[in-house]
Amino acid sequence: MSPRRRPTLRDIALSLDLSVNTVSRALADKDAVSPETRERVKGEAERLGYVPNTMARSLVLRNAMTLGLVITNPSNPFFARLISAIEERGRERGYSLMLVVTEDSAENERRAAEELMRWGVDGVLAIPVQHGAEHWRRLRKSGTPVVLLNRHLPELDADVVGVDYYAGARAATEHVLDSGARELYLVEEDLDISPVSERIRGFQETLAARGIGAPDGAVVRVDAPEGVPVSAPFDPGAAYAIGADLARRAGRGAVVLAGNDYHALGLYRAFTERGLRVGVDIGVVGHGDHPFSAYLDPALTTVRLPAPDVGRAGVDRLLERVRSGAVDTEPIHTLLAPELVVRASAGPLRRGER
Structure with a gap:
């Protein structure tokens, strides 16, 4: 059995005897389409199971509305909270998240950078392996801004957002x-x-x-x-x-x-x-x-x-770079203060040798 073909704008247009342009405008809520036609188009789109092709849209607009996140170890509780905060902040700003795990492998990280370049993400947040920076330079040269999270990479003049x-x-x-x-x-x-x-x-x-x-x-x-x-x-x-x-x-x-x-x-x-x-x-x-x-x-x-604060600040910094188009300007390093939580495990202690 051949896979079911994905419904298109043309399918909706043929079903309703409308032009593809009218269907596109109706789904985008453009003023040039009457409320009645807009309602018919949306109803037929739902009946057919139509889903907009985000990749095709990004090729036309040259804006993928997607951020890449390259992370070493999602099982680390700090990184797990970081991912959640990044996904939430990106969603608030209208962006999806593409997550790639490197397992702290320099080769995996190089492949991740190349993959994100091919996908044409708008920007990349990365916890670097800290062994080599040429792949990050190539990504930035392609016009994709990179913000490092939680680790410095002296070889790369990039923004850093992390913990002090x-x-x-x-x-x-x-x-x-x-x-x-x-x-x-x-x-x-x-x-x-x-x-x-x-x-x-x-x-x-x-x-x-x-x-x-x-x-x-x-x-x-x-x-x-x-x-x-x-x-x-x-x-x-x-x-x-x-x-x-x-x-x-x-x-x-x-x-x-x-x-x-x-x-x-x-x-x-x-x-x-x-x-x-x-x-x-x-x-x-x-x-x-x-x-x-x-x-x-x-x-x-x-x-x-402050993992959530690092995630939110990283997304905000990256989107500033995306909006301005300034990939190679002077990097900004932002280190957020941690908090000492005093409990009972460190004293008061009795001093003196055993």
């Missing part, structure tokens, strides 16, 4: 120091991406500014499990072994800052299994404020990230 991870790390570190802790550790992903490097910089520079020396191995990197893509969902188990080691060598009253709340989960289990009470004997601070964070025992002190 440096400020978030400083706020968390300062809070812990203000509570009296002097032995601090930072557990971070072993990824060469700007959010990680900015959190490490914020942690280290805050300690230095307070004149506090970091213990040996203060920054501990979490390796991704072998054979698992770096874009896979965060695994609490990846931080569990690190927590077991820190439970042996950290003094009573030490605090461990985690680069995400899932790693904080792994630390909780490692510490409690070894007889350490989180929030009493050892402190933990997370990053992300995922829904489970407030329900841990004790509730997790963490850094709340």
Whole structure:
């Protein structure tokens, strides 16, 4: 059986003995068509199951009313909230969203850029892999503006809208120091991406500014499990072994800052299994404020990230570029402030060596 042919404007016109031009104007609610004819045309379009061909319309108008979103890992809760905010803001402005997932692969990202160029989207929001920028340059050269989200790409002079991870790390570190802790550790992903490097910089520079020396191995990197893509969902188990080691060598009253709340989960289990009470004997601070964070025992002190605000601001910036046609003007970097959410997991702590 051959597939059912999609109804066209011509089918409606033939059925009603009208011209294609009249049918088109009626469906577009143009004044040149009487209300009676407009009602007949819309009724017949509904009967036939007619749906406007958006791609054909975009070729005529040279405006696809579609935004591309290139993302590394939709299972990351931050990115999931980001996607929702982008889709909602785009819909408010009359735009559809074309989502492409790269799994943090440079080759997948190159193909994504080429695919979006072929589809002729109006603009692209991208969380870059951070390895290579030539495909983004080609996309911009074709007249398609690109706005980077949440990660910097020094090789590309493009707008960036993201989170101020440096400020978030400083706020968390300062809070812990203000509570009296002097032995601090930072557990971070072993990824060469700007959010990680900015959190490490914020942690280290805050300690230095307070004149506090970091213990040996203060920054501990979490390796991704072998054979698992770096874009896979965060695994609490990846931080569990690190927590077991820190439970042996950290003094009573030490605090461990985690680069995400899932790693904080792994630390909780490692510490409690070894007889350490989180929030009493050892402190933990997370990053992300995922829904489970407030329900841990004790509730997790963490850094709340403004994912919806980043998504909305990214769409607004991109559409400013689309409207102005200014693809290569001076880039604008906008970093939105995170919020430290203080709960019970980081103190008050008893100090002193075990």
